[in-house]
Amino acid sequence: MTAEAQTAARAGRFRATYRVQFNDNFTFADAERLAPYLAALGISHLYASPIFAARAGSAHGYDMVDPTRISDALGGEAGFRRLAAALRAKGIGIILDIVPNHMAADAANPYWMDVLEFGKAAASAGVFDIDFSRPIALPWVGDDVSEPIESLRLDAAAGRIEAVVAGNGVPLRPASVALLLDRIGALEAAEAFRSLEAEADEAAIAAARAALRTAAAAAPDAFARALQSADLTALHTTQHWRAVPWRRTEALNYRRFFEVSHLVGVRAEDPAVFEMVHRLPLALVREGLVQGLRVDHIDGLCDPAGYAGALRDAAGEDTLILIEKILGRDEPLRDWPIDGTTGYERLNLINAAFVSARGRARLQRALEDEGLIEGSPERRLFDAKHAVLDRSFRPELARLADRAAKLPGLEAVPRGALTATLAALLAAFPVYRSYIDALPASLEDEALWREALRRLEHLSPGDAAAAGQIVEAALGAGGEPGDLFRTAFQQLSGPAMAKGYEDTELYRSVALTSVNEVGSDLGAETPAGDALHASFAAFSLGGQTPLATHDTKRGADTRARLNLLSHDPEDWLAHVKRWRERHAGLKQNDAPDALDEWLIYQTLFAAWPITTERARGYFEKALREAKRHGSWTDPDTAYEEALHGFVAELIEGEGGADFRSDIEALHQRLAADAARFGLGQTVLQLTLPGIPDIYRGTELADLSLVDPDNRRPVDWERRIALAEGPLEAAPAGDREGVAKLAAIRALLALRAAHPALFAAPYEAVPLRQEGWFAFKRVAEEGTLFVALPVTPAAARATALDTGTALRDGDFTRVLPPEGTVSVAGGRLAIDPDHPVTVLAHPGASSGPAT
Template identity: 40%
Template sequence: MTPRATYRMQFHKDFTFADAEAQVPYLAALGISHLYASPITTARTGSTHGYDVVDPTRINPELGGEDGFRRLADQLAAHGMGVIVDIVPNHMGVAGGENRWWHDVLARGEQSDFAAFFDIDWREKIVLPILGDPLRQVIDEGGLAVETIDGTPMLVAYGEHRLPLRSEDRATAATDDLATLVDRQHYRLASWRTANDDLNWRRFFTINDLAGLRAEDPAVFEATHALFFRLYAEGLIDGVRVDHVDGLTDPAGYCRMLRTRFDAIEPQAGRGPAYIVIEKILAEGEPLATDWGVDGTSGYDFMAQVTALLHDPAGAEPLAALWAEVSGRSATFGPEELRARQEMLSWQFEGQLQRCVEAFVALARSTPACDGLTAGMIRRAIERLLWVFPVYRTYGTGDAAPVADAAIRATARDRVTPHLAPGEGVVVDRILDWLAGEGPGDAERAADAVRRFQQLSAPIAAKAVEDTAFYRYGRLLSRNDVGFDPAAFALGNDEFHALMRGRAADWPRAMLASGTHDHKRGEDVRARLAVLSEVPALWRERVTPWLAQVSAIDATIAPDDAYMLLQTLFGAWPEALLPDDAPGLGRFAERIIGWQEKALREAKLRSSWEDPDEAYEERCHALVGVLLDPERSAAFLRDMADLVDATQRASEANALVQTALRYTVPGVPDLYQGAELADLSLVDPDNRRPVDYAERRALLASGGSAKLGLIAELLALRKRQPLVFAQGSYTPIGVTGDRAEQVLAFERTAGGTRLRVAIVLRGAALAMDAAGAADDWWGDTRLATGERAADLFVTRPVWFDLHE
């Protein structure tokens, strides 16, 4: 059943199904139709997110198990609500000895019933990069031992990693020489530093604790999805959100199979087909295929679109110039992306790249048509294509490819040209032919090579762009988030209208998000930072002396790190935080330091997760401590709080605008937990902090929050007239008046019901008017349909009218 509106909750041992059950009346009163749950299957003990699934066949006992989930589903049903669950088909958690499938593979090797479940290269032993030092040194220092656990001898490394032994070794394990014993196993213990080069099984991105699954195998598909099909058949869930669909061998085939299996289950009366959305990162201009059998994406694309709409394009150049001047780095994003892709490919993905190259070399050698293509040529072609690939991946199968892939391959060919060695363009052309399903050679080898390329291009995009370059490029941090393109600074009204008309035509049931568990900055942090695009001169005036103060505090802090810190302090400044509130500033400092550590290590310029420069990090943390100490930085804090206050009305206007659009444009609006009030969170784990539901219940009852009140108001309309929101057309409405360029208006109609919506964009000048004109958002604005500000528009920057 298609949801009317969802509410995302993050489950873990400290927020269980019982905790969610207690909030069902509040969600029902708010107007939510479906709880949208993070993964509910059994994850590694203590998991804070649930994506490290160790058993997809049962519901996580830490969350309340199946009984707890049934009680939650029953409570929701009693309030006329349903459940959408997040599923993880791409990978499983394999650390800690809790995954019985992986455990069996380690014990029995290729003879295991689960050997085909994981994407393992069986030409050699399974590489386990869990050691801190070479094996012999670990043994000599006592870091590896045989211990009997639950009556079974096991290898235990550092008292943490529990590894099974071959059955034939268990009887003599206690007396065997350790090195000899280890050598007889189906796995090879290695230093963690070897993983990037030597790992012979597909992992999730660069995480050695997550092993890739072969969901394309029907047996694997059924084993990992049976629980969800049963829950759907029993009426306990209404659909799923598919995590990281681009990691799969054949996303299109997977999605079609998922739809076929759900459709084969007789739904309960009135429920309709299962709701299926996918986590899919779409590049600028990249369409989502309409023949996969899904209802759309989980909303990152809308988050990028609505955030870009808030930005003033006039701020792009002055802010880029300021960034380049301050940081000494590129004013544009392209060079940062290229460098990050080159670095990640040559370092964190070397092993995966080598196996991709080997697959194409084997393919080339299967046909005389490719005589003369050396392994070096093929490696250079693949490397350079991955440096510039314009999307996460293409969707070829080795013998065919969708029509939409052709434009992607053409763009890649154009972009790669400047990076090619003389005369080697023909090698790139051959690779692209194979991606198109048109190259010569053995069909089985072609399928394997194309699969390896496509399962490499996606993590390169994620790790190099979103998890590296986004932390290096700081023109304006509100344009650096999951699914965003920092090079695309702003979105015009006409472009936004065109995108929404496309949604109405092709994706009326896709999810609309403005905050997620993956976001790097909460929706209201981005809304506040977007205001700076309208006042770049003011920002330069304020930030210049702040940077000088940072340099005076510690001249060793890199200016780009300092500049991103100052943007973050401004964007995430808590509501009502006063510049002399020492305890409040201390709590804010703890949050900022958590963000700062992650930002420094993800950027990989002066520190990293693999080799943290703790001395530099400590100096950066100390800087935060000084800046947020009212005893040592009183003037700075007053100045920062003053800028937050000066821009607050514009920030709040942006927050209301993106909220109104999320609940009125075509699609299913999702509300990330707690974001019904100002979401000033930073990257995880900050964006997964506990939510104060008591406060939200009280404010909903009293009408004391503009944002929460707007959400409730629009959800009530969606409940009263679901057809116009679910199926209504989208038609732009013309606007006249002296503020016409700032107003976006549209109309949606269905079944005799009409919804008209108008919003004011980029209204910082109005909001910051010292004369107090901020209540007059609309001036002499008139809609082409006849409405005038004086007649209908209210003293907020959003207006809507539902005519029934």
């Protein structure tokens, strides 16, 4: 069986996934209660966020502290088994999100504490990507702290002495414990700890810990005095770790997840570490409790291709493997033994179907004419990446420069110049990363490095010559120095893109914010027509097709509303002009500025109705990510408070009364179009090649903003009540999104009854009506036909002409629900109140399960 056939066979078992976000407020027991509801929707697999032991109070599970244990806070192993059994009873399996790239640097992490206590001699030293040539930096204290260690304390349960640093307990190294035990005359216990400096096997460690407990209990007063009178400064300078000011990230000597210092990189390339991290998820797969794995942040790993191969070998051919991978413009997915990505590229293409390229350009031009956005998208991205590298990734740049200096021809380059050139080359890199694991580099990877150099010649010509030397060395230097440099560069280029583009530029270039999404490209043309058909036809069967994830910037229906602005940009510009004039008196010290005011109006329109509290949370994040007025580390609180006050007045103040009337009138006028766009996105998600992935709660209208807004509690009772009743055609202005829920239930029932239709190739259907998009999928048992308006004006059509694409005869009408429609001469009638149309060949039953 070919790799493509194997992917198709695996994907055929995955009708649709439903993403849930486990945390203290949504546990295994909560998910267990949803099993009947998910079955009623037609879901085949629960798509679970990480379930492993995480930091206390974790909202998401990606700050894992122990991959070998299921989180007790979520319900523990017993709770997970009950959930799996309840789902299995309803015919539902599980896809599990795994995190091989990083763990939390937390006291609850036994591997991290082991390394802090024993340094490079620790049994866990190989777990983390740490430079042990200097102490492990702990960026916890303030700039004005002269003595980082506040006190010493005994952790009797763990059998160690801890230093208290910024309220956290950090273990002292064995030699320091021995000195303290010497002071109370516990010589045997002291010697037991001193011997651990040379050899720290499990038996010796256990014996030393027992001796410490005994010594502390035998002379409690003397022991307490020894801790209280210890020279804390001297102790601090001799540990395997060193506390440093939290702003001095340049002192860090371990790989982080992006710039998050409390998440430390894991060396999954080491077979022993791979085995430890994957022991539990693979055991769940082999037991049949889990059928698929979703790999978080695969680009952070040393060797993603090698990792994918190792995971496939370990998980077996029957396991679905998905990776979180963000593809750049025209970047193909590498030929790895996986089934697909989590689908950001698909989400953006589906959204693009509903965007007017001309209207989007008009909104962009409006901001450019005012001088609110300057420079090409390429220039803005370069500048944003360059800024975040300087601001947030100094330790990673220093590490990269250390490795670059060992390459042939670069030894004599001054360190400052070398670091600056590396930053420029990273800022010019065209995609998230390359995948060179050996020389010679593949043609694809060499082309990426050459393209970065070409861009740099245009964007920063002064750096081009030195960057050319680096590129030649990177593509030609063999041995360990070359391998170490390429690995460090590739592990940094992804974070630079993510933080520079997703978390900076997408909050600055805000002409039409519906296109500002993870995996988007603000410099690319909006695809339409044949280009969009070609992209959809290329979707693999094994990849997920989401409309929202826990990381998306806006909900699907939030984007749908915003997309409408591109179809009548002059109307929106007129509204903004009027609002600016009317609200000038609501500003304090000219805040918000004109660009932020533009973002405010789009956000409030898209998420309306919205509370002041929700808006405050969103705009705080938007301001700090944009870094135009402060940042997370240096917020401009005066500007922020002025903006929050302006927004609050619009939402609930007397000065915003007319604005609220305008917004309500806009929504009244656009409600039907917004509902059609929202339903159209859902229909594409469910009928294009791939595995539909529904994010928690978004089966009804999803007007959320970026996290944590998109992790708010879900009204499950309302959804359950709707799913249990009959779902007829929703009203044209369906603000609740009932039509989406009905479409999900009907189309997943069709997928269950006739999977061959959804494994069939995608075929474009050209229509003679402007503003319509259509395709079909033909299998031996029949035909699936999908047609939907992608402009507001097109929805008024009463008939479609498909030419010879559809044969004459009666077709079952899946959407709008119930009944049949006759095709004669390629023409079929359309209900203008419910124009989103899905038809099935007579051989395919389409009624939803009852």
